[in-house]
Amino acid sequence: MNWMHSIGSGILYISSALYMWLQTGITFTLWQANINDTLIFCTRLSLVTLYTVSGLLHGIFDRTATRKREEFDKVKHSFGKWKPGYAGYSDRTVSDVAEWITVLSLVAYALTFFKEFQSVVIDINCHQRENCTGDNCTNISYQYAKLDANEN
Numbered sequence: 001m002n003w004m005h006s007i008g009s010g011i012l013y014i015s016s017a018l019y020m021w022l023q024t025g026i027t028f029t030l031w032q033a034n035i036n037d038t039l040i041f042c043t044r045l046s047l048v049t050l051y052t053v054s055g056l057l058h059g060i061f062d063r064t065a066t067r068k069r070e071e072f073d074k075v076k077h078s079f080g081k082w083k084p085g086y087a088g089y090s091d092r093t094v095s096d097v098a099e100w101i102t103v104l105s106l107v108a109y110a111l112t113f114f115k116e117f118q119s120v121v122i123d124i125n126c127h128q129r130e131n132c133t134g135d136n137c138t139n140i141s142y143q144y145a146k147l148d149a150n151e152n
Contacts, residue, residue, distance in 0.1 A: 006062075013055050013102065020048040020109055044112055051105040058098035065091035 024044045030036040068088030082092050 009099075010059075013059075016106055017048075017052055017055065020044075020051060020106075024048045040112060040115075044109065047105050047109040047112070051102055051109065054098045054101040054105065058095050058102055061091045061095035061098060064088065065095055 024041075027036055027041050027044050031038065031041040065088035068091060069082070069086065082089055
């Protein structure tokens with residue numbers, strides 16, 4: 001089921017890269033308007049660049065390793081786990097390291113929003129509906145979210 005992993009990780013990689021580049025562009029616009037500071041913009045730009053480069057390296061070396069391994073398996077009839085000395089083993093190692101760097105840079109990128117999310121306040125009010133005579137009289141009937149401008 002390696003193809004299923006490849007499809008899933010490809011969808012995750014591409015959609016995450018698009019989101020990260022879009023969010024970095026928004027951060028750049030907010031930085032120009034003096035809303036975000038230089039550090040957060042440079043951090044996000046560095047992480048999205050690392051994510052993109054390592055993701056591309058992962059994809060390239062993964063495909064190269066797979067092709068070399070398929071040719072090796074046809075000749076040696078050695079299907080199974082990767083072992084040192086097998087064709088494509090070094091490409092597989094580079095691919096795996098690049099994949100981990102990609103994932104860790106995605107996690108680090110998500111953590112850059114911590115400070116901004118601390119200023120979001122969500123108030124949810126639950127109360128009984130007026131003129132209600134059924135089992136669903138205590139549902140949430142009013143909620144709103146606001147940005148608390150006092151906490152910067």
